[in-house]
Amino acid sequence: MQREFPQPPYPNQKQPMPGLTSKMNPRPDHGETSYKGSGKLAGMKAVITGGDSGIGRAVAIAYAREGADVLIAYLDESEDAQEVKARIEQEGRKAVLIPGDLSDPRHCRSVIQRAVDQLGGIDILVNNAAHQATFSEITEISDEEWEVTFKTNIHAMFYLTKAAVPHMKPGSAIINTASVNSDMPNPILLAYATTKGAIQNFTGGLAQMLAEKGIRVNAVAPGPIWTPLIPSTMPEEAVKNFGKQVPMKRAGQPAELATTYVMLADPLSSYTSGTTIAVTGGKPFI
Numbered sequence: 001m002q003r004e005f006p007q008p009p010y011p012n013q014k015q016p017m018p019g020l021t022s023k024m025n026p027r028p029d030h031g032e033t034s035y036k037g038s039g040k041l042a043g044m045k046a047v048i049t050g051g052d053s054g055i056g057r058a059v060a061i062a063y064a065r066e067g068a069d070v071l072i073a074y075l076d077e078s079e080d081a082q083e084v085k086a087r088i089e090q091e092g093r094k095a096v097l098i099p100g101d102l103s104d105p106r107h108c109r110s111v112i113q114r115a116v117d118q119l120g121g122i123d124i125l126v127n128n129a130a131h132q133a134t135f136s137e138i139t140e141i142s143d144e145e146w147e148v149t150f151k152t153n154i155h156a157m158f159y160l161t162k163a164a165v166p167h168m169k170p171g172s173a174i175i176n177t178a179s180v181n182s183d184m185p186n187p188i189l190l191a192y193a194t195t196k197g198a199i200q201n202f203t204g205g206l207a208q209m210l211a212e213k214g215i216r217v218n219a220v221a222p223g224p225i226w227t228p229l230i231p232s233t234m235p236e237e238a239v240k241n242f243g244k245q246v247p248m249k250r251a252g253q254p255a256e257l258a259t260t261y262v263m264l265a266d267p268l269s270s271y272t273s274g275t276t277i278a279v280t281g282g283k284p285f286i
Helices: 054-065 077-089 106-117 143-167 185-212 228-232 236-240 253-267
Strands: 045-049 069-074 093-099 122-125 173-177 216-222 278-279
Touching: 045 054, 045 106, 045 143, 054 069, 054 077, 054 122, 054 253, 069 077, 069 106, 077 093, 077 278, 093 106, 106 143, 122 253, 143 173, 143 185, 143 278, 173 185, 173 253, 185 216, 216 253
Parallel strands: 045 069, 045 122, 069 093, 122 173, 173 216, 216 278
Antiparallel strands: none
8 A cells, every 4th residue: 555655845944964853844754653574684683874863763673673683873863863772672672872973993893893792793784874965066065074975975884894794694785875866966965976976886896895705785775865864964945845856756754765775684685786776766767
């Protein structure tokens, strides 16, 4: 049955970065009441960056309902992170929270070590955390802004993956969150879009590098998804009409991506590696 989801125009709203779920209107749907698990990831151990809100939160809830223990790495949004932790524990799964800045390679390594120590290993790594900001002119982008976007979006992905791979067994999976901006860059998101192109190439190359180890690597390329990143980083008019440009005429909800991340983590998807799956509300991804 087709579910009803909020349609633009959305109420005027603006938040400081990185934004909070509780202050969004409408509140995003992460599958809290809709996602039903079936044991696809029973006994597995997952690390999800940016798992406190948005896409990462939806993935964390789905993974827990599929039987996985979950470690969530996030910046400093403790209110959001505690809500997700409670959801995971309601499913009888273990939840570990680690705040901190993933642009620091030492913190990335500590995240992986905590997963090994407290979860007992790593079967799934979801590289999802991201930073974005909007600028109309390249001269408005400071050197610091350019650098923090790359450090958060692609450098951290490298540090986390490099630390995790030695602990991953055959059948493990790495899933990277790319974007439709990988191939169709939005000019006001120049730095962000450039990192997303790098993520797609990182995914394709890494899949080939890790194939002999039995570790699969894939990416998900979301279109416009309703997360705290939107009202905290985009102009108010863009937020009001967010998602209106795609064929479904609305923003996607985080819950609508969860099944893609589950499928890519599922050991039964053993021949799926090196690919990018686009979730775009009907807009072709080329």
